[in-house]
Amino acid sequence: MEPLPKLSSLTVLLLSLIPLSSGAFAGGVRVELTHVHATAGDSEAKLIQRAVASSRHRLSTFVDRAPLHAGETEYIVDIAIGTPALAFSALVDTGSDLMWTQCPVFDPSKSSTFGSIACNSTLCTALDQHSCNASCHYSYMYTDHSYTEGVLATETFTIGSTSVPSLAFGCGNSNNGVAFTQAAGFVGLGRGKLSLISQMGLTEFSYCLTPLGSRKKSSLLIGSLPNPNATAHPVMSTPISFYYITLNGITVGGTVVDIPSSTFAINRDGSGGMIIDSGTALTYLEYSAYDKVADAFMAQIKNMNTTDQSVFDLDLCYELPPKSTPDTLNLPKLIFHFQGADLELPPGNYFGVDSDTSSICLMMAESSGLSVFGNFMQQNMQVMYDLGNDVLSLYSAECG
């Protein structure tokens, strides 16, 4: 059992809420997210170091097709459970479905709204590992050997200032995992039956993630999408299927990288493809493509020396000239050609700064079987999921 983290330093601010009778989240609920380590006073370099490590950890879970482990670079939201409401912090994870909390901390017998779930309910059978006697017992494993086990039940959750009754959640009486020191539970935003989004029948959510180390809070809008000023923020859209996005090619500087169109396709056995994920920091490319992208950067960055001194465990790093940042250096531009959307990224979204060794590193790594559009590249972007229309839209924004 991991101890419940101190909640006092974390705040939920309700920025906009229009309660309507047609549904708890009609109009949308906006909550702020805290970067897990933003309050710890760590340097950005430390945070990126951890981001790299936890991305690697997390990617292995994708490959195993299990619910995702949430690393140390996750975003957390403060919500409450039960009646009377008990506040707890939860990792916000688009990569898994189950909402759960630590039941030794939340005591169901002290709540008047706790309800049980029948074993033959579709919510119970939606769990890969469940067993039945009087109630629905679940075991939810994460492939880094983290797990939560307990009883699937229902409770009232308070999100922002909205109370939502009868949400299925895992009342975890046996929980173990490094990630669980960060928060007392999870809010899964995946597309399976048990996710918050699915249970509420919502089809829209969006987030805007502040950079690693930023003191500003990120925001999560559940149940509606922001309405951007299209003049100020040109919006780009690309189709999604689950959270897969179609990447057709990559441009580095003036070079269209020579990547066969099949590289990022989903294979018949379900491997391959690229997903967008809020919980993985690095962007992972299928290794054949990664090599060519890294080569293209190396060929075009001639005015800086490479270095292997960086504490980041990444392949391509350069000495950072004094008083410069990725955005002030004349780095090759990077464009991801998604279907219908050519996304040109600011250099600060693909080069991370290691201030300890005055170096910058390309925040990408190679993978095999699945590519991931990670959260470092999604910084300072409004990312909008329209699941009703299977469209992902993005625009650059100053988050926080």
Ligand SMILES: *[C@@H]1O[C@H](CO)[C@@H](O)[C@H](O)[C@H]1NC(C)=O
């Ligand atoms: C579940 O089991 C109960 C009791 O056996 C039964 O009344 C109910 O119809 C079942 N529900 C479903 C969804 O199968």
Ligand SMILES: *[C@@H]1O[C@H](CO)[C@@H](O)[C@H](O)[C@H]1NC(C)=O
């Ligand atoms: C149901 O299962 C739980 C956990 O496996 C066990 O503790 C409990 O005694 C069981 N109850 C019955 C009625 O078998």
Ligand SMILES: *[C@@H]1O[C@H](CO)[C@@H](O)[C@H](O)[C@H]1NC(C)=O
């Ligand atoms: C939208 O943005 C443009 C450009 O920044 C600005 O001129 C215009 O006033 C904005 N419109 C609204 C309705 O805010």
Ligand SMILES: *[C@@H]1O[C@H](CO)[C@@H](O)[C@H](O)[C@H]1NC(C)=O
């Ligand atoms: C690269 O390294 C060489 C040899 O150490 C040095 O002379 C040169 O000034 C460095 N170039 C830059 C741009 O830092």
